Amino acid sequence: MTRTFLKSKLIKVETGNIMVAVLNELKAIELGISAGDRIRISKGRKHVNAIVDLSSVDILPDEIGLFEEVSMELGIKKNNVKLEIKQVPSPKSLEFIKKKINGKTLTYDEIYEIINDIVHNKLSDVEMSAFVTATYTEGLTFEETVNLTRAVVNTGDTLHLKKKLIVDKHCLGGVAGNRTTMVVVPIIAAFGLTMPKTSSRSITSPAGTADTMEVLTEVEFSAKELEKIVRRIGACIAFGGTVNLAAADDKLIKVRHPLHLDPVGLMLASIMAKKKAVGSTHVLIDIPIGEEAKVKTFDEAELLGTLFERVGEKLNMKVEYIITDGNFPIGRGIGPLLEARDVLMVLQQHEKRPLDLEKKCLELAGIIIEFSDKVKRGQGEKIAEELLKSGRAWQKMKEIIKAQKGNPNIKIEDLEPRTLSYNIKSEKSGVIKKISNKSIARIALAAGAPSVMDAGVYLHKIKGDEVKKGETLMTIYYKSNEKLKKCLSILKENPPYTIK
Amino acid sequence: MTRTFLKSKLIKVETGNIMVAVLNELKAIELGISAGDRIRISKGRKHVNAIVDLSSVDILPDEIGLFEEVSMELGIKKNNVKLEIKQVPSPKSLEFIKKKINGKTLTYDEIYEIINDIVHNKLSDVEMSAFVTATYTEGLTFEETVNLTRAVVNTGDTLHLKKKLIVDKHCLGGVAGNRTTMVVVPIIAAFGLTMPKTSSRSITSPAGTADTMEVLTEVEFSAKELEKIVRRIGACIAFGGTVNLAAADDKLIKVRHPLHLDPVGLMLASIMAKKKAVGSTHVLIDIPIGEEAKVKTFDEAELLGTLFERVGEKLNMKVEYIITDGNFPIGRGIGPLLEARDVLMVLQQHEKRPLDLEKKCLELAGIIIEFSDKVKRGQGEKIAEELLKSGRAWQKMKEIIKAQKGNPNIKIEDLEPRTLSYNIKSEKSGVIKKISNKSIARIALAAGAPSVMDAGVYLHKIKGDEVKKGETLMTIYYKSNEKLKKCLSILKENPPYTIK
Structure with missing residues (x-):
């Protein structure tokens, strides 16, 4: 049996985690391999499966170009290392993507296969783009959305907090300022509920919660570290990107960005998977409506909120949603430091604190407190207010800041x-x-x-x-x-x- | 006004013609630039617009990674050359792709913009993949298909033969052997009609017409060279890929391959654009049907044939289609040399020639001959037969082979x-x-x-x-x-x- 050997040629560039190897165009024809096909590259006992790209000039017929990820995985540090090449079948997930493109409904196993391959960098940008586009044009059924959420949870890390009641919140965004999380989390933790909050950094806004929290403390932790912090303090406010919760989501965002594709199914799955991954049992979704917000009308917000509730139900999470006014900025500062100052002013009950932010935070915290069966309906907001006014929420925030390696003695004047x-x-x-x-x-x-x-x-x-x-x-x-x-x-x- | 300068870092790999530059991830955040955004890179008076990719380790904050196409265009041959960077708006074509994704109908101008950007390498694989997928899932209206065909013609090269009647044929494929073109073209040219035939190489089959013709002669010529040959001999049998006719098509194929996406609208536009680009006035489409052929049923073939006719009408081309039996291979040889031998046997009227191939060729040639208004309906096939039997078709083929720089004295025994x-x-x-x-x-x-x-x-x-x-x-x-x-x-x- 003839075997194919080629010499390594290092391409000192990453592809962004996807395994890609480059063959000479004519050599590929000889081997019967096309662009996009999969090959196994072996060196001794190590091997890696890569997606084939073709080149007509840079790679000679007896060479194979290795992008950074591939050469690192194989442990190859120089050119001219002899490597064995073998074509392998394309991943099954491509069939399932094609099935979705053809307007068919996917099963859990099929969705899992796609998401798992995305997480493990087995699909090219072209293939992921086709999946996202088809998700958008063909839509996802309710069942598919639930299955997608499950698949995203099951292919990423999860927190194991062993608590009966774990609460969470999420805001759909589009409102400047609006830094409620950093006030709500300490109130809830001061009340005694567990709230392992992970947030995003800014993608297109002037600040994400993670950027704002980072003004006060570190925000990047592993799942293990977060578990420790939350077990001790009852809460955290961390950057979700480092934790590898809902890992598939980060990869899909890269492909969604160029065309600003935001299919509802993917959005729902992305948000709910992150909640499920931290073990949430009760979730509050804040849906601001307004001319410039993501959601424009009350009806649309109702529809979306109901969808969140239904997906939650299927995943054993109690979801409530609140429709809020998204026509104005909330708080006075816009930008990481200025928003952090607003938050500190509310927590420290500074006389010049932004009262609109405080009001909204108490309302949200009130609903979350009522997730506890020890609290009667309508009593939550009052409890939240007491926790804030008494300084217990600020005390809790200091604990969180300290646990996350920040300085708990930070003052408002430090944030000029x-x-x-x-x-x-x-x-x-x-x-x-x-x-x-x-x-x-x-x-x-x-x-x-x-x-x-x-x-x-x-x-x-x-x-x-x-x-x-x-x-x-x-x-x-x-x-x-x-x-x-x-x-x-x-x-x-x-x-x-x-x-x- | 602050200007941004970065130092070149050469990435010695092509992207496959698309202009891509790599920025350091953190630097990109500082500049407010995301992956997929467009930047203008200038060096003195030269500049190039490139698509941004991000890297976290290989490219330092003060560097910009240049793929081969970009460094060649800018004429940069070493690292550390100072380059000015400026963000520029994303191409309008992205808006139109998004419009198609949203299920809307595109105008000619919008389709032209997309196709023109594809031809000029201004769209990334992710973006082209989204377009192809949406074309597949959302479909193209008849009007869009015609406009797409026009756009593909208008963005590629065209032949200028100044003849009133220019004929062409195309087979939808899926039948092994079936090398009719190489028999039909010399018959037609011997009859006196102009037939500038361009064909493809094999993509997934054992031989394309271009591969088979290449056994006998050269097949790669520029549009200018082809014009010369056809003006002198009345015909050619060349590889279409080199001529740059319907240039957009070759770029889209790369993206269609991984998922085997073959949207009807794109296929129609691709075929008809190539016919229009050589100046065809009359075209015969051969639609084989069979269990394993591209088209499975008679009804499907009728529908497709009618679509070809209608698109042709809009582009001032008279199209006829013929539905043929695609359940068996045609001819005896499968593979470039073996198929070329079949063709030679038919043209030279060898006693062991494959009669099924001969029969089909005469039938097709007959219809094409009847495109001439000097020939009565039903007379074409008889004329074709005479041209073949008399050796005049073989004589014409020798002229074509010679004009294309091959050996016209080739014998069947040479093809063992x-x-x-x-x-x-x-x-x-x-x-x-x-x-x-x-x-x-x-x-x-x-x-x-x-x-x-x-x-x-x-x-x-x-x-x-x-x-x-x-x-x-x-x-x-x-x-x-x-x-x-x-x-x-x-x-x-x-x-x-x-x-x-």
Whole structure:
């Protein structure tokens, strides 16, 4: 039996975890191998399965180009190492993706196969893109959505907290500021419920909860470390990306981004899988509605909320949803540091604390507290308020910060931005009728948030406030004059404030 | 205004023509750039727009990784060359792809934008994959199919032959052997009609027409060279891939392959664009039907044929279609050399020529001859036969071979395979009821065709023949014993002959 051997040629670039090897185009024809086919590359006892790409000039017929992931996996550090090549069948998951493209319904096993291959980097971008597109165009049935959620949970890490009641919350986003998690979690933990909260970093917004929490403490922990923290303190506020919960999700995002594809089924599965993976038994979903929010109408929000409830039911999670006003920013700061300051002001009950943020946090915390069967309906918010006013929530937050290796003695004065600043004055007198979430977010992003932690926007005037001509509406904290220029041009093109 | 400069880091690999540059992940966050975004890279007056990929380890924050295509375009041959980077808007075509994904109908301008960006390598594989998938799941309206065809023609090269009548043919494939083009074209050219035929190489079959013609002569020419040949001889039989006709098509195939996606609209547009691009006025489409052919039923074939006619009408091409029997291989040889020998036997009227191939060729040639208004309906096939029997078709083929730089004095004896051979004997006596196209194709591929030109299968017994136990059914021409082993295992698993 003839065997095929080729010489390694290192390509010192990663593909982003997917195993790819490059064959010479003519050699591939001779071997009967096409682009996208799978080959097994062996060196002694080590082997790796890779997706074939073709090259006409860079790779000679007796060579095989190895991207970083492949050479690392095989432990090959130089060129001209003899490797054995063998074609292997394409993964079964491709058949199932094709089945979805053909408008058919997938079983749990089929979905699991796709998700498992994605997690293990066995599918190319082209193949994942076809799956996401088909999920979008063909849709997912309710059953498929539930199965997808299960598959995402079962292919990622999970927390094992051994508690009967584990609570969680999630907000669909689209509202600037709105940093409720960092207030709600300490209230709930102070009440005595377990709340292992993982959050995301900003993808397109000026700050994610993980970015804001990172102003106060570390946020990147392994699943094991998080388990330890939550067992001791009852809660955490960590970055979900490091924990490898719902690992498939992070890989799919890469493919969804270029076309901004956000199929409802994938979104539901992504959110609910993360809740299930930490072991949540009770979940509150916050659905802000507004012209510029992700969800535009009340009916749409009801529909989505009901879907969340039903998926939860199938996964043994009690889900409640709350529809909130998404037409205004919540809190005064937009950007990691400025939002962290708002949170600290609420927790420390500072006299200048943003009351809209406090109000929303108490409402959410109230519902979550009522997940406990020891609390009567309608009593939750009152309990939450007591925990906040008494300083017990702040005490709990200090414990969380300390457990996550931050400084629990942080003061509001420590959170003064160290950037340049520029005040935007009102050009007329009147009442603030509207503040555009999108415009505010774009200005904060242009100012440098979230990668410049201090950058962002501070709102001096909010919904319903009166303003006189010449009074400051907002302050922009920015990194360089070039950034400010950009902020001002957004401000001109899409003014955030409507005053009447 | 701050400008961003990064140092070149050469990645000595092609991406397959798409312009891709790699940024450090953290640097990208700082610049507000995501994977899939577009940047302009400038060096002095030269610049190139590239798609951004991210890397966390190989590319340092002050570097930019350049794939081969990008560094060649910019003329950069070493590392550490200072380059200016600027984010630019994503191409409009992405909006239109998203529109198709959302199930909307695209206008000509929108389709043109997508196809033009594909031809100019401005879309990533992920983006093209999303387009192909959506074309498949959402479908294309008739109008969209016509517009897609127009866009593919208008973004590629075209031949300018200045003839009133230019004829062409196309076969949908799936039948082993079936090398009609190489007999039909010389008959038609001998009759005096212009037939600038371009064909494909094998993608998954043991031989494409271009592979078979290449046994006799060169097949790769530029559009200018083809024009010259056709003006002089009246015809050509060339490889379409080199001519850059319907250039978009070749790029889309790469993305369609991994999932074997073959949306009807894309297929129609691909075939018809190639006909339009050579200037065809009259086209014959051969639609074989059979269990193992691309088209399974008569109704399906009628529907497809009608679609071809209608698309042709919109593009000012007269299309006729013929539904043929696709249940048996046509001719006796399968593989480039063996098929070329069949063709030569027919053209030279050798006594052992495959009569089934001859019959089908005359039928097709007859219809094409009737495209001429000087020929009455029903007279074409008779004329074709005379041209073949008289040797005038062979004389024309010699002219074509010579014009394409081959040896016109080639003899049938020159086409004896120089591989090893193995006879397959019949295990019982009876009549040949069935020969599986798929099994025969798989065996010929396993034997080494088309990359080993001589390899393949020769059928001693065909449809309707009687066979006695122990008589030879077919001969396998193979390259190595390993290949023969594979052939025999396919033969066992999926026997090509059904004898009763």
